[in-house]
Amino acid sequence: MKSFNYKKHNDYKWAMTVDLDRCDGCGACVVACQAENNIPSLGVEQTQEGRNMLWLRIERYIEGSYPDVKVRFLPMMCQHCDTAPCESVCPVYATYQNNEGLNVQVYNRCVGTRFCGNNCPYSVRYFNWYDPDFEGKEKNQLNPDVSLREKGIMEKCTFCMQRIRRGKDNAADEGREVHDGDIKPACVQTCPTGALEFGNINDHHSRVSKLAHSGRAISLFEEKGTHPSVKYLKGGTADVF
Amino acid sequence: MDRRSFLKFGALAASSGVMGACGQATQKVIPFVIPPEDGANPVDGYHYATTCRECEAGCGVVVRTVNGRAKKIEGNSVHPISNGRACVKAQAAVQRVYHSERLTDPMVNKNGKFEKISWNDAIGMLVEKLKIANGKTFFLNNGANDALAGVVDSIFGEKGGNFIASNHDFGHESLIAGGSSLFDFPKIQLADMSNADFTILLGADMNESGVSPVYQAYTFGQSRRGRPSKRGRFVYCGSRLSPTAASADKWLPVPPGQLGLLALSIAQVVVDTVIQRELAPSVGRDTLMGWRQALNSFTPEKTYKKIEVKADYIRRMAAPFVDEAPALMVAGDGVVGFTNGTSSTEAIEFVNMLSAEIGREKTKLSQAKTLQSNPTLKAALQANFGLAPEKQSFRRLKILTDGMVGNEYKVGIISHTNPVFDTPKSLKFKEALANVPFKVSFSCFMDETTVECNLVLPDNHWLESWSAQLPNFRPGVPILNLVQPTVVPFLNTKQAGDVLLEAAAKAGIAVPAKNLESFIGTVIEKNRAYLKDVPTALDTKESWNHMLQSGGWWPNYNIGGQAETPKPASLSAVSKNLIIEDPSFDGDDSYQFYLHPYKTAHMGRGNGANQAWMHEAPDPVTTLMWQFWIEVNPVMASTIGVVEGDIVKVASPYGSITGPVFPFAGLRPDVIAVPVGYGHTKYGELANNVGSNAMNLLGITIDKTSGALAFRSQKVSITKDKGSVMMMRNAHPRGEYKGEIFQL
Numbered sequence: 001m002k003s004f005n006y007k008k009h010n011d012y013k014w015a016m017t018v019d020l021d022r023c024d025g026c027g028a029c030v031v032a033c034q035a036e037n038n039i040p041s042l043g044v045e046q047t048q049e050g051r052n053m054l055w056l057r058i059e060r061y062i063e064g065s066y067p068d069v070k071v072r073f074l075p076m077m078c079q080h081c082d083t084a085p086c087e088s089v090c091p092v093y094a095t096y097q098n099n100e101g102l103n104v105q106v107y108n109r110c111v112g113t114r115f116c117g118n119n120c121p122y123s124v125r126y127f128n129w130y131d132p133d134f135e136g137k138e139k140n141q142l143n144p145d146v147s148l149r150e151k152g153i154m155e156k157c158t159f160c161m162q163r164i165r166r167g168k169d170n171a172a173d174e175g176r177e178v179h180d181g182d183i184k185p186a187c188v189q190t191c192p193t194g195a196l197e198f199g200n201i202n203d204h205h206s207r208v209s210k211l212a213h214s215g216r217a218i219s220l221f222e223e224k225g226t227h228p229s230v231k232y233l234k235g236g237t238a239d240v241f
Numbered sequence: 242m243d244r245r246s247f248l249k250f251g252a253l254a255a256s257s258g259v260m261g262a263c264g265q266a267t268q269k270v271i272p273f274v275i276p277p278e279d280g281a282n283p284v285d286g287y288h289y290a291t292t293c294r295e296c297e298a299g300c301g302v303v304v305r306t307v308n309g310r311a312k313k314i315e316g317n318s319v320h321p322i323s324n325g326r327a328c329v330k331a332q333a334a335v336q337r338v339y340h341s342e343r344l345t346d347p348m349v350n351k352n353g354k355f356e357k358i359s360w361n362d363a364i365g366m367l368v369e370k371l372k373i374a375n376g377k378t379f380f381l382n383n384g385a386n387d388a389l390a391g392v393v394d395s396i397f398g399e400k401g402g403n404f405i406a407s408n409h410d411f412g413h414e415s416l417i418a419g420g421s422s423l424f425d426f427p428k429i430q431l432a433d434m435s436n437a438d439f440t441i442l443l444g445a446d447m448n449e450s451g452v453s454p455v456y457q458a459y460t461f462g463q464s465r466r467g468r469p470s471k472r473g474r475f476v477y478c479g480s481r482l483s484p485t486a487a488s489a490d491k492w493l494p495v496p497p498g499q500l501g502l503l504a505l506s507i508a509q510v511v512v513d514t515v516i517q518r519e520l521a522p523s524v525g526r527d528t529l530m531g532w533r534q535a536l537n538s539f540t541p542e543k544t545y546k547k548i549e550v551k552a553d554y555i556r557r558m559a560a561p562f563v564d565e566a567p568a569l570m571v572a573g574d575g576v577v578g579f580t581n582g583t584s585s586t587e588a589i590e591f592v593n594m595l596s597a598e599i600g601r602e603k604t605k606l607s608q609a610k611t612l613q614s615n616p617t618l619k620a621a622l623q624a625n626f627g628l629a630p631e632k633q634s635f636r637r638l639k640i641l642t643d644g645m646v647g648n649e650y651k652v653g654i655i656s657h658t659n660p661v662f663d664t665p666k667s668l669k670f671k672e673a674l675a676n677v678p679f680k681v682s683f684s685c686f687m688d689e690t691t692v693e694c695n696l697v698l699p700d701n702h703w704l705e706s707w708s709a710q711l712p713n714f715r716p717g718v719p720i721l722n723l724v725q726p727t728v729v730p731f732l733n734t735k736q737a738g739d740v741l742l743e744a745a746a747k748a749g750i751a752v753p754a755k756n757l758e759s760f761i762g763t764v765i766e767k768n769r770a771y772l773k774d775v776p777t778a779l780d781t782k783e784s785w786n787h788m789l790q791s792g793g794w795w796p797n798y799n800i801g802g803q804a805e806t807p808k809p810a811s812l813s814a815v816s817k818n819l820i821i822e823d824p825s826f827d828g829d830d831s832y833q834f835y836l837h838p839y840k841t842a843h844m845g846r847g848n849g850a851n852q853a854w855m856h857e858a859p860d861p862v863t864t865l866m867w868q869f870w871i872e873v874n875p876v877m878a879s880t881i882g883v884v885e886g887d888i889v890k891v892a893s894p895y896g897s898i899t900g901p902v903f904p905f906a907g908l909r910p911d912v913i914a915v916p917v918g919y920g921h922t923k924y925g926e927l928a929n930n931v932g933s934n935a936m937n938l939l940g941i942t943i944d945k946t947s948g949a950l951a952f953r954s955q956k957v958s959i960t961k962d963k964g965s966v967m968m969m970r971n972a973h974p975r976g977e978y979k980g981e982i983f984q985l
Binding site for chain 2: 054
């Protein structure tokens, strides 16, 4: 049985499920993440150098050869591991797991050793080699909820922490707990096929909890003992003929 | 104010703030004393419902604005098309509003150099030209079925030599014509796959070129995993393994132009089985026998060589249409890109209709059908909020071009479309446009067509505009979408509809309203009888506000809940249409490959090419970023002697393009696939000189029935060229998760 609470958490333990049977690789989540989190575009030169800043990428796998070929998509973002390899190597505690299961990056503590990026088996941490380049009119589109990251620090998917915070604030204003579906990260909210789900896995009635406990749920690199908060639901191919 | 008074005033203001804060609960103060650990600082904004205008699907969206600036676009959760979801184009729309290259002021073209002028001068110039034209004006848009098109139609119409045409997505005419010629429903269809157990996607690429990408993707997800204990199965047939094909359970590489034949072959099996089993669909046995006779030459054993699919597979694909309804066939670009596009669509709709008839008798599960819209409302609003379908075909664009060559027009009005770039170069639109003495372009950006115009009028972005739109393709309910300004225009721009109304009135032409907002309000008020779900107790203003809050009007709706099965227009019509001609291709034997130009979700027909987000988000299949590519089957690549990144030259009788090769196993060996939308020359820094324009290769081959451009009917040759480039792919540097996690 997979463990979803390797560590003890408060009332909330945020988790995500990715249904590989639904994902059609459209990329709406990728751009939604860029728009929500003020992720700068790198341009041709930096991309040629092998740099990448997309907090969420869609990995593509090709198997077989013509005509029996299969192409598969796998959305990959920070897995918010319970025992995250990135946390133990940070010399300044810039990354740690908070009491809601989020792998948090404190930007103003980070000194840019990049140890965390090296140690992440999922390669989902991104280093700012330059200051973000938002010029002129483009500044208008920046999300005021999310700070811009400076040169020299590491950044990654936060599960849209700002939306979690707003959802909890709204619930607190109304004197209630957060309901299932109140909080949706940008990628989950936009996903046209409904492949992504997000919620409190400690709430056994939540959709994400039911999916994560289904027979299709797996973790990536489970053998490394990272205990990720992102569960993938197997699928994509079934025999037709 | 001097420095001392400023400090005094500042101190007073600060102390007032503290005094005010003392009255608040402590928890309100602390979050700002201790900075949030993740740097988040929640600021609520205002949310406005409107309609996305990045394509013609008509998705309802909600825009979050903070301090008068649009920040984020999400799907409108109560909208029947978007169902709270949004695609990559909608997500990136904010970047177009605040794009550094947006046109800021009206400009006049003086010998190739653009100079800023005032709006008064610009409108004065347009008025003067309209007066001189005295008719002989053409209007060309991007296929938008919206209030602007309606206003133009009412101002200019077809009187006195005026001409109206649209440059919309290739092939949609055939989808509409194929659906309407066979059945008695109003030329509009949208497949709801949400309840289908088995779906055959015939060249139907939902995300890239689907008629309603978000709706189709949503119903795909619902079919796959949205129903308890049921999983919809999908087979994709087509020449290239597109992202949609990758999402299907099985890909069958059918040769170009043969998908209609496959549909008829499946139809033959279905009809034969129905007769054998003595199922009694409402059409009657005599009719069935007639269909059997008509389909006699399409048995799987007779067609499999052309279709290149085993006869056994064809029979197995046909089985669900008889045995386990609901099953569905969906047509797409892979069908309508050929000269037999309309007849192929008819064949596909015939199978859907037949399956519906059987399904209703046997299982009463007939929801997964091609859906029907409300003709009454459509007739009432179409005249005002859109163009008639017959004004929207490629054939009409060709007639317009010929008219320009024959000096038939004195004024040309072009709105948000770029035919110089995105129509086949062999159409020679640019050369024809030069014959029109005065051209005006309404646009947000400079592009290859705008730069050829005499007057450039910067339009508001749709986030700053009023409009109303009738989606061309929609589920089984009538939908009226409203577009409202979510932010105030921050540049010296004006809405095209308002400018045209003002100019036409000044030129002495009768206009229906003084601006677009009042035009929309008047039309809606006139048609309130049809908008039945707007509470009748509300007065005009309240019902208007009610619609604005929702983003438009549509009846109460549950997905799949209001499906109506299309009825055959006449049984004799069905028999008559059960034929399919071979596709014809342009190019002699020296051109051995079929060209497969395709749209990507990011670039579209080219309008995404000036957006950094669209370049940075990797292409789903190739994972390439900031780059153009030419896809070739790996076996063919080794025959030519090229590896990934080597430059190849693709040539047709009309032109040639070069680009780096991407060997892709999901492509037929006799097909060369090229994404469209690349190769701009005058569309801004990010777009210019990135790759080549596939339109340079195309000849003008038209599906005679619908008038659509048969854009996949071109044959080409491919040769190795000099040099190679590094391919910029986005991938996991170390990870491999192949195999079992994708297999159920």
